[in-house]
Amino acid sequence: MSLLEVNDLTFRYEDGTPALRGIDFTVEEGEFIALIGQNGSGKTTFAKSLAGLLRPTTGRVVVDGIDTARKGVIKELVRRIGYVFQNPDHQLFNNNVYAEIAYGPRNLGIDDPERDEIVREAAAVAGVREALFTEHPFFLTKGLRQRIAIASTLAMRPKAIIVDEPTTGQDYRQSAEIMNFLTRLWRDEGHTIIIVTHEMPIVAAYAQRVVALCEGRILLDGTTRDVFARPDELRRTFVKPPQVTRLAQAWGDPAIPSDVITVEELVDGAVSSIAGRSSHSPAGISPGAEPASPRGPGREV
Amino acid sequence: MPRSEFAKKTLLGVVPADSPFYAFHPVTRLTLLLVLSVAPMFIDRPEINLAIIATTFGLFWWGGVRMSDLKKYRLLLVTVALFMFIVAYLAPGEKAQLTPVSLAGLTLYWEPMRWAFVSYVRLMAMLFGAILYFSTNRERDVLVGLRTLHLPFPVSYVAGLSLRSAGMFMEDFATIREAEQARALDLDALSLREKVKLYTMYTVPLFAVALRRADEISAALYARGYTLSGQPGTGGKRTDYLRDKFVVRARDWAVSLGLLGTLVVIAIVSRTTSVFSVQSSPLIAFVEQLLGIG
């Protein structure tokens, strides 16, 4: 059984605005997925539907066997899939950090001493020092509040976590910290991670699978390399691949695979291309004149 | 995302994209609101208030308001009716001076019931007048109407800011509810007492968001050269670009004065004659006859 199964999901807001128009989607345990797409494409609505926070207008979302549209399943859902909102202020309900992290477990009916253990563990994993337990979250920095929100979600021990815009407004170091942390959760603790983001270099560096939404439908769904190899389609949802990918695609050099997604890969490709050239004496290469790279751009998704 | 071409969004719902109402200046539409909400106060006789309600509905239809959008007020109507009748039943007042009526085994008192009915119809007339106004006027129209009446700019601006904040507040509230759910709070499973306690929990994030926004909004206002008095930097009078886009025409004068005149007449008639009183109501008389009352 897949962790998440979505069948023909549609969602309309109360005023009738359509947000999702018939989505079929599956997630297996242990994936690391990035949801991308333009403002208004339905990414956040989709993510919230996956977490069971929004009930489908038609269609079904099934999380680990549980239909999100059923009544009274919230506590069950929350143990399986957590959701971290973009703005920490929206999800901090208590006057001190400890109570905040303990809030979820309390609602789930977990008592001390087990609850205390869970709180300390979640805080440690999320990098929230115990010295902060008595502080009021409002006065802490945004990065810290975001981590407290993540700790609070982890405290419910979900198998899957959805994080809305983990790196927006963060500087390079903070972004790397959060993304490395999510990577550790994924790789070492076996969590399934889904992030919603606008930042393509982050997607390139961390996600295994990329799902691009456009006007409420899935436009592309594949590995990171496959999806970034389709820039024309990505443009339809106002997304462009990372700069190194764009450069490789524009240069069209046969020695450089067109699906590079990091600086190192492009440098290596460039170096081998130059090395290959210096032993011959070809004329200047013009872009697009050469056939596609050996590794091949995106297969059908 | 493609949105409905029929309607434009407002805080309370939608207004029609096109409507004969828009041919009139916002201040005229404001006058209509005034008359529709004040006139029923002078009228006890239910038939007349019912006629006002019928007229209002006629105006809904003429104005191009989607009748299905009005369905959301059904619950409100029923709730208010129940509330008023239950109050009249439970607290009738000096029973010795009232007329008892036996109905389905219960002893009801006629006068409070009658009062509840009359008041209910009056309230509905006023309410639908207000609903008509908010179904055909956007926030901008409300403020332009008020400023045409020479409401000082800072007052109008603060009113607008409050509306805007209310809008942001509602969105934040919805997000906070989802966030609570994401922390295993099952609203359906809570008892009433727990639900009430819950509302105090909302205050922490709502205040956090509101405080931060207040900071940001005041910085944004400063950055655009706003001074508290609304006085422009060059001295002199502040241009009101939006208000001046609307022109008061002859039809606006005609309709507004007509409406205000009608209101004055109603006020005078109600004070000097009994045409609008309960005693003149054939409907009430009919019901009293049915119940066997004097």
Place this chain on the structure above:
Amino acid sequence: MNAIELNGVTWRYEHAEEPALVDVNLAISEGEFVLVIGPNEAGKTTLVSAIKGLIPNAITGVLKGDVLVFGDRVESIKPPVLAKQIGFVFADPESQFTALTVEEEIVFGLENVGWPRETIGERVEWAARITGVEDLLDKPPYDISGGQKQRVAIASVIAMQPRILILDEPTAMIDPLGKDLVVRICAELKNDHDMTIVVVEHNIEAFAPLADKVVMVNEGRVERIAPPREIFRDLDHLLARDVHPPQVTQVFGRLRERGLYHGELPLSDEEGFAGWRTLLDGAAR
């Protein structure tokens, strides 16, 4: 006369123990495009708030030193006059949108400054056209997307035709192509209207090609001020400071380290393409 001058500026927020800015000296000439970079809480927003006069006029704390705008001390300029000289676009498009329609939002600043009707009409039309929001004029704030809101914010500020425009993380909430649109708007303002522009951004890649100067801020101090190609030259030093130049610059920087590339460091996709052709022509010999 410089457009902007900071002389020995030190600023401490009211309840803070440490100052947020320490002895900042900075001069920006008219028409320059300045990119301000650095880690979070380094003082970037504080720095541009000081230029705008939010500090000390709208925010409490202790200020030492001078901030001069076209030769005048910023504290002594009245808000409506200052708004005509310096525009400020905040990071969060939501909370700077205080009116009830897009048109009203753009008009607001113009009314504050005291322009008459005809001028307001022209300015609205101009600002809406440059930012591409002409079709949105009638819409309320809750009916448009984040990217559109940010463009409305820019429109409402540039409508006042300030000589200096400050943007604080303007592309944070916007999708990739939307970010490009903001950059193009800035380019048009710089090239066609000679505006002095100061941008605070983490997204260095988008703005580096436009910048005349890059200001690196760290722990309240201005560490370096230099044109982008110069600043991005020492890659390892920057990476150690968690500053990541555009990927194209990094790639060619590495190639240069290996002796394979000898030209100027490219800052944009186009320059990267040109750089690659140069490199190939060199390798072909």
